[in-house]
Amino acid sequence: MKEDLYGLMAEFGRADQLLAATHAAYKAGYRKMDAYSPYAVEGVAEALGFTRTRIPLIVLIGGISGALTAYAMQWYSAVIDYPLNVGGRPLHSWPAFIPITFELTVLFAAIAGLVGMLWLNGLPKPYHPVFNAPQFKLASQTRFFLCIEARDPMFRRPKFESFCNRCIPSASRRWRNEIVDAAGCGSPGIGLRNVLPPRHG
Amino acid sequence: MSTHLSEAVVAPGYDNESVTAKITDVVLSPPVHRGWLGGFAIAFALLMMMNFAIGWLLYKGVGIWGVNIPVAWGFAIVNFVWWIGIGHAGTFISAILLLLHQDWRTSINRFAEAMTLFAVACAGLFPLLHLGRPWLFYWLLPYPDTMDLWPQWRSALVWDVFAVGTYFTVSLIFWYIGLVPDIATMRDRSRTKIAQVIYGIASLGWRGSARHWKRFHMLYLLLAGLATPLVLSVHSVVSADFATAIVPGWHSTIFPPYFVAGAVFSGFAMVVTLAIPIRRFYHLEDFITIRHLDNCAKVMLATGLMIAHGYITEAFMSWYSDDKYEWFMTQNRMFGPYAPAYWLLILCNIIVIQAVWFKRVRTSPGLLFIVALFVQVGMWTERYVIVITSLHRDFMPTAWGIFHGTRWDWMTLIGSLGLFASLFFLFLRVLPAISISEMRDLVHQKSEAGR
Numbered sequence: 152m153k154e155d156l157y158g159l160m161a162e163f164g165r166a167d168q169l170l171a172a173t174h175a176a177y178k179a180g181y182r183k184m185d186a187y188s189p190y191a192v193e194g195v196a197e198a199l200g201f202t203r204t205r206i207p208l209i210v211l212i213g214g215i216s217g218a219l220t221a222y223a224m225q226w227y228s229a230v231i232d233y234p235l236n237v238g239g240r241p242l243h244s245w246p247a248f249i250p251i252t253f254e255l256t257v258l259f260a261a262i263a264g265l266v267g268m269l270w271l272n273g274l275p276k277p278y279h280p281v282f283n284a285p286q287f288k289l290a291s292q293t294r295f296f297l298c299i300e301a302r303d304p305m306f307r308r309p310k311f312e313s314f315c316n317r318c319i320p321s322a323s324r325r326w327r328n329e330i331v332d333a334a335g336c337g338s339p340g341i342g343l344r345n346v347l348p349p350r351h352g
Numbered sequence: 353m354s355t356h357l358s359e360a361v362v363a364p365g366y367d368n369e370s371v372t373a374k375i376t377d378v379v380l381s382p383p384v385h386r387g388w389l390g391g392f393a394i395a396f397a398l399l400m401m402m403n404f405a406i407g408w409l410l411y412k413g414v415g416i417w418g419v420n421i422p423v424a425w426g427f428a429i430v431n432f433v434w435w436i437g438i439g440h441a442g443t444f445i446s447a448i449l450l451l452l453h454q455d456w457r458t459s460i461n462r463f464a465e466a467m468t469l470f471a472v473a474c475a476g477l478f479p480l481l482h483l484g485r486p487w488l489f490y491w492l493l494p495y496p497d498t499m500d501l502w503p504q505w506r507s508a509l510v511w512d513v514f515a516v517g518t519y520f521t522v523s524l525i526f527w528y529i530g531l532v533p534d535i536a537t538m539r540d541r542s543r544t545k546i547a548q549v550i551y552g553i554a555s556l557g558w559r560g561s562a563r564h565w566k567r568f569h570m571l572y573l574l575l576a577g578l579a580t581p582l583v584l585s586v587h588s589v590v591s592a593d594f595a596t597a598i599v600p601g602w603h604s605t606i607f608p609p610y611f612v613a614g615a616v617f618s619g620f621a622m623v624v625t626l627a628i629p630i631r632r633f634y635h636l637e638d639f640i641t642i643r644h645l646d647n648c649a650k651v652m653l654a655t656g657l658m659i660a661h662g663y664i665t666e667a668f669m670s671w672y673s674d675d676k677y678e679w680f681m682t683q684n685r686m687f688g689p690y691a692p693a694y695w696l697l698i699l700c701n702i703i704v705i706q707a708v709w710f711k712r713v714r715t716s717p718g719l720l721f722i723v724a725l726f727v728q729v730g731m732w733t734e735r736y737v738i739v740i741t742s743l744h745r746d747f748m749p750t751a752w753g754i755f756h757g758t759r760w761d762w763m764t765l766i767g768s769l770g771l772f773a774s775l776f777f778l779f780l781r782v783l784p785a786i787s788i789s790e791m792r793d794l795v796h797q798k799s800e801a802g803r
Contacts, residue, residue, distance in 0.1 A: 166796060173562075189368060189537070190793040191565035201563050206570040210578075224494060228502040247506040250589055254514040257582050261522045261575055265529065268571045272564045275556035282559065288540040290560045291533065293368040 157280035158184075158300035160287075166192045169295035173198040176299060183303035187281065187296040189289075206267055213263020214256045221255035222248060361456050362794060363638035371791045375784050376541050378634045387633055388777060395773035402767020405760050406481065414484050416760045423743045423755035428482035430735045431765055433590055434618070435475035435772075436516065437611075437731060440583055441619025442468025443523055446530075447579035450572075456647050458794050459639040462534075462787045463630065463779070464623050465527040470775040471622070472520045474768045479512070481764070508592040515589040522582055526575050529568070532558050533789040587615040594738065600681035601742035604669065610662035614731060617655035617701075620648050621727035626776065628717045628724075630785060639786055642715045649714040652727065656705040659734075663702070677747060685741045689754060693737050700730025 163169045166188065173186050173195055186195045196202075225248040229235075234242050269275070281287055281298055290296050366374075409416055419426040442464040449457035480486045492513045494503055503510045536558035539551035558564070588608035595607040624645060631640040670678040685694050704726040713719045740755050757765075779785070 186562040187560045188562065188565070189372075189560060190533075190789045190796070191569055192562070195562040196566040199562055201566060204567045204570050206567050207574060210571070210574045214578075225505045228494070229505055233500070233502050244506060250511040250585070250592075251505060251514045253581075253585060254511075254518040254589075257578050258518040258521060260578055261525050264571045264574055265525050268529070268567050269556070271567055272561075274558065274564070275553075277552055277557040279557060279559055287559075291536040291540045291558070292372045 156301045157283075158298045158303075160281070160284045160296055160298040162286060162289075163295040163297070166295055169297060170194055170198060172297050176297065180305050181299050181303055182305075183300040185281075185298055185300070187287070187290040187298070189292055189294070192295070205271065206264060209267035210260045210264040213267075214260035216263075217255040217257070217259025218252050220259065221252040225251060361641065361643060362459065362791070362798065363641065364798075366638070366795050367799075368792050368795070371795055372537060372541070372788055374636070374639070375786050375788050375791065376538060378636075378780070379538065379782060379784060380542055380547075384781075385633065388781065392774065392777040395770045395777055398767050398770020399774045400767075400770075401763055402770060405763040405767055409481060409760065409764075410486070414482065416758060418756050418758045418761055420753070420755075422746050422751050422753050423740055425482075425739050425743060426755055427757050427761040427765055428478040429593075430732065430739050431768060432475050432478040432482075433611075433735045433739075434732045435471045435478070435768065436590060437587060437615035437618045437735075438622045438728075439468040439471035439475060439519075439523075439619065440587060440612070440615035441623050442466070442471075443519075443526070443579050443583040444616055444619065445623070446526060447576040447583060450576045451580060454647075455794060455797075456644055458790045459636075459786050460623060460627060460644055460648075461790075462527075462530065463626060463776075463785045465523065465530070466776065466779045466783075466785075467622060467626060468523050468619075469520070469527060470772050470779075471619075472516065472523065473775070474772050476516060476520065477768065477771075478764075508589065508596045511589045512593060515586045519582060519586045522575070522579055526572075526579060529572060529575065530787060530790075531783065532556055533560065533568070534784045534787060536560065537788050538784065584612055587611040594742075599742050599746070600675070600677040601666075601670075601685065601738065604666065606662055606665055606669070610659060610666075613655045613658035613662065614734065617652060617659060618728060618731035620652045620655070621724040621731070624648050624652070624720055624724040625728065628721045630780070632717070634780075634785075636786065639791065642717075645717060645720055646711075646714045649708045649720055649723075652724070653705060653708045656701060656708075656727070660702045663698070681742060681745065684745050685737060688741065688745070690737060690741045690744075693733050694741070697730050697733040697737055700726045701734060704730070 161172060163172065169186055169188060169192060173184075176184055177198055177200060182200065184199065186192070186199060188195065226243060229244070229248075230242045236242075281290075281296075284296070284298075286294065287296065417426055417428070419428070442461075445457050445464045446461045449461075480489050483489060491497075491501075492503060492510065503513075532555055535551050535555040539548055539555050542548050542551055588611065591607035591611035594602035595604055597603060627640050627644065627648070631637050667682050670682040673679075685691075704723055707713045707719070707723055713723065744755055745752055
């Protein structure tokens, strides 16, 4: 059962509590962790140590390939493959090729961005262990979660307990859960145990 | 000042929970609104009427429309330009206002984007039907065919295919990306298994991870940057359909900016036309506030003045050019057989819109709704005047003619309103009409600022 443990999760009622806890966890040395929130909380991704994304590069490459594809296609068809002499006008009439070049630049950049974002985010992914946490439905609505994953080299339960007690204000902590990767142990639906009883307030 | 304005973008007293509940309840609360059913029934009936008209068109051919030589571009092109113009406000609101940090875009961008998609879908129908043999539409695309032919890259009509296709695709991506976190909210709030599964699939398994959010926002910002020149390019390309021809009244360099201004003008009119009933029937006055209507009205006024400038410049240039065909066209437009249409467009687009100078009109939903309807009629009439009056009096008097839409023309036009409204009613029923995650962020920022 041990290898099926995905991580431990803390729940917060406010964005600034999540941000503070993430900073604290990073400072304590945790790296394999993720924060979950109903909207993008400014600074949390950076607090997790995630400062740069490759999305701009992907979009740029998409845009450049769109421009090259469009221009090359028009040039090839108008000059090489199907030259059509209309009143002696130049075959390589580049100004007329600009609108389509622009449109395909935008089109390819947008599609590359979409595919790149989904690919880097690992979406679509209908099942994920964090969905097993009780109250996790609220991550898309009102509440904020921080999950420290079992694959973190520093991950040891007693240590985590003491970290929580030290760094996460108890007023903001309502549950601490052990999340089990249900798919990992081969029987979906089982495998969620509360380490501590829910504490309200 | 800033406190006053920030209060106006969303009513005070909302938090994450109440924002989420209020927006999702429109979709998830079980009883279907009777007004919705009635509205959808009417819209669907109109859509069926259009299907009938299209069926007859496919059976008989485009001869059932009033088009002939010299007026070969009748309602099909008028409707196309009108619908695609309406489709401009969505991307304008989502992209340009995002880059300009206008926080009032937040509660209207989602349905404005949906409006864009549906309007572009309506627009796309008309040129395809006008082809005569719409099932051969793929001849417009560059593909390796056995006829060994390529599209004519120097034709504005081919540019149109790419511009409209790109615009639709990019708008769809922009809209869907923005929807993903909200669909996740719907998944987590819906009570029935089937809804959970459908929203679950559509949400792509979004879980709100901070890393995902960061990539999401980066992409959203970049798409806004890409869509900004795109939205300006689409109607410019559409205007090139006219401006690259030597027909009097079309061959003018003012067309691209004047078409873009007209597009934003009619698009904001449609946003207002949709926002006023939505906020009323779904009690969303706290989110779509008077300030939104006020701002939309100001954009309408600004773009309305731009197109007024366009009309004046057009008339002046045709006199100043000393080109007798141009000058005849202008006189014929103002006093010829289509003079009523011309003066109707002047009334709707230049005179009625001046009412919006008054704050009382801008802040009164009922009055603003009426002004917006005038603008839509006016903008349709404008395209009608541009297309018909230029064509019906060509250079050669022997080629002159008169065009009138037939009943099939009118059925297709009114039916396309049914198509648009049907899609919009379905959208309201199954997807959150206001961006929930952005509203949560907005409410959060407002409460931070107020603290």
